[in-house]
Amino acid sequence: METADVVVVGAGVIGTSVAYHLAQRNTGLKVLVLEKEKAPCTGSTPLSAGGIRQQFTTEVNIRLSRYSVDFYERMAEELGCVFDFEQEGYLFVTAQEATAARVRENVALQTSLGVPVEILTPAQIAERWSFLKTDDLVLGTFCGTDGYADPYEATMGFYQAVKRCPDVHYRFATPVTGIQVEGGKVRGVTLDSGSQISCQWVIDCAGPWLREVGLLAGIEIPAFPVRRCLWNTEPFEPIKQKIPLTIDMETGFYTRSESGGLMLGLANPAEPTGFNNLLDDDWLPEVIEAAMARIPCLEQAEISRGWAGHYSTTPDHLPVLGPVPGVAGFLSAGGFSGHGFMHAPATGLLMAEWVLDGGPQTIDVSSLSIERFASGAELVAEHNVI
Ligand SMILES: Cc1cc2nc3c(=O)[nH]c(=O)nc-3n(C[C@H](O)[C@H](O)[C@H](O)COP(=O)(O)OP(=O)(O)OC[C@H]3O[C@@H](n4cnc5c(N)ncnc54)[C@H](O)[C@@H]3O)c2cc1C
Known part of the structure; x- marks a missing residue:
């Protein structure tokens, strides 16, 4: 029977980051990444x-982001790949006093953890980004080291970086259909061809399919796919400058520069869980209304295209990272609730530490254990979710 030390399920940004971080340690461990596509x-x-971004309401998310921002700043040079991290910043704005009070508390937490975030008055916001409607705002927060990048470039960067590593192998068009657990330990995986691969570790990096892969080992990870849609405008003359990723905290509308135009997003709060991946054109009028309420000149913009994908969402909007009780050797690496791209470097590092060092050394992620859902303790949710 074929053997590997570690089987990584899924070759998205998380699985490729995990494989990269394992390979970086150069321990000779045989890593096999299995991808169904x-x-x-x-x-x-x-x-x-x-x-x-680093502007979160929970300490653990801020710490994951701090590591990942630092990594993404170095990625192109260190991995020798194309990766353009556009640090145009993230701007949150609010028109509500009650929200502003919470924002001030969050900024205190973020600052204490080293995030260079500043509180801006409506006049300061208007001066920097004159296209925004600011007369109703109470305040905004801006962090200039936040920004955006192409997740495809990041994933291919991780993937290409281990291409010549003899210990890491990728296999495509290879769905994992079973996980063998004996005596409370992972023993191997079954492929759709029926063949088996024995291994000591399975790292579930299956994104929106995190729960489905967990179930193969008899583990119920409470992470569910939820459709999210985005639209791009055609190149747009009135806003020539690159803009920060800007979030209107009341509506949840967000936007950033994309190919000379803007990317527009707004979560539909009534979206059910499930794998529906059709673009929700019925929701577009709501998006445009929220967009024009904050950026009136968008009236002149044309939509060029839209698409739908899935968040993997947990009850507290925080990921499930690490081991699960009763199945030694299984590691969960998902449930990011919309933050998996930005947290991929830290997640790769942590998974490598679980396998090679017996547990996380760099960031305390004990609060992200699956056991938090069974403990009966009140969940501390992440609130800066869009
Ligand atoms: C509209 C939208 C906007 C978003 N915006 C942001 C953002 O601004 N910032 C951010 O950080 N995140 C954002 N996210 C979330 C981010 O995209 C995800 O958190 C991240 O891509 C998850 O990466 P992943 O590798 O875990 O999952 P994926 O990229 O989904 O990869 C999982 C892989 O597992 C494979 N797989 C599944 N089951 C099996 C199996 N049984 N056998 C083998 N392979 C299997 C799948 O084919 C897939 O390739 C957004 C998501 C959406 C949909």
């Missing part, structure tokens, strides 16, 4: 808005 980066990763 014919190529890397065909799941939710290429459908992402590509946002990378």
Whole structure:
């Protein structure tokens, strides 16, 4: 029977980052990445808005982002790949006093953890980004080291970086259909061809399919796919400058520069869970209304295209990272609730530490254990979710 030390399920940005970080340690461990599709980066990763930010409400998300921002700043040079991290910043704005009070508390937390975030008055916002409607705003927060990048470039960067590594292998068009667990330990995986590969570790990097892959080992990970849609405008004359990824906290509308135009997004709060991947054109009028309320000149914009993908969403909007009780050797690496691209470098590092060091050394992610859902303790949710 074929053997590997570690089987990584899924070749999106998370699986490729995990393989890269394992290979970096140069331990000779045999890593096999199994992907059901014919190529890397065909799941939710290429459908992402590509946002990378440190402005979160939970300490653990801020710490994951701090590592990942630092990594993405070095990625092109260190991995010798094409990766353009456009650090145009993230701008959150609010028109509500109650929200502003919470924002001030969050900024205190972010600042204490080293995030270079500033609170801006409506006048300061208007001065920097004159296309925004600001007369109703209470405040905004801006972090200039946040920004956006192409998730495809990141994934291919991780993938290409291990191409010559003799210990890491990728296999495409290879769905994992079973996970063998004996005596409370992972023993191997079954492929759709019926063949088996024995291994000591299975790392579930299956994105929106995280739960489905967990179920193969009898594990119930509470992470569910939820459709999210994005639209691009045609190149747009009135806004010539590159803009920060800008979020209107009241509506949840967000936008950033894309190919001379803007990318527009707004989550539909009534979206059910499931794998529907059709673009929701019925929702577009709501998106345009929220967009024009904050950026009136968008009235002149034309929509060029739209697409739908899936978040993998958990009850507290935080990922499930690490081991699960009862199945030694299984690691969960998903449930990012819309933040998997930005947290991919930190996740890759942590998974490598679980396999090689017995547990995380760099970032304390004990609060992200699956056991939080069974503990009965009140969940501390991430609130800066769009
Ligand atoms: C519209 C939208 C906007 C987003 N915006 C952002 C953003 O701004 N910033 C951010 O950080 N994140 C964002 N996200 C979330 C981000 O895209 C995901 O968190 C991230 O891409 C997850 O990466 P992944 O590798 O876990 O999943 P995926 O890229 O989905 O990869 C999982 C892979 O597993 C494979 N797989 C599944 N089951 C099996 C199996 N049984 N056997 C073998 N292979 C299997 C799949 O084929 C797939 O290739 C957004 C998502 C969407 C949909």
